[in-house]
Amino acid sequence: MTEPVPQPPSQSEGRLLGWLNAVKGLTITNALVIILLVVVAIPAYIAYSAINNEALLDRFLSNYRELSSQNIPCVVREAKYRGGNPIWTISTGFAFHGRDRYLIGVALDYEPNSDALQSYCETLKLIADTMGEDTVQEAVGNEVRQ
Secondary structure (H helix, E strand, O other), rough: OOOOOOOOOOOOHHHHHHHHHHHOOOOOHHHHHHHHHHHHHHHHHHHHHHHHOHHHHHHOOOOOEEEEEOOOOEEEEEEEEEOOOEEEEEEEEEEEEEOOOEEEEEOOOOOOOOHHHHHHHHHHHHHHHHHHHHHHHHHHHHHHOO
């Protein structure tokens, strides 16, 4: 009587047997190291994904940028607070007192185009010049009184 030739295991069974033999061959130290690597890798991957997700960063972080130009004497700032809509401000200075700077500005809920920027800046300069004249007259008036 001839014995039947055993059939080789299928591809999926071969892989499964290979993994089982590998797991059987692990020592307790090897198993603990693998578990430790998995425990450390999962939070690291979650943190890496969160840092590279623009929508998530926008939701939790505020940002600010200042735009200045040689063409206009005003400063344009865009600020966004924790995922909210951006606020645009156009400002100019009109007085200094020591290290303090006094500013006057306008806040907008839309990005101004160049024409609007020029118009706002001219208006702010007129207001600042008027306020500066009043400040100078008050200072001269105080010196005369003394």
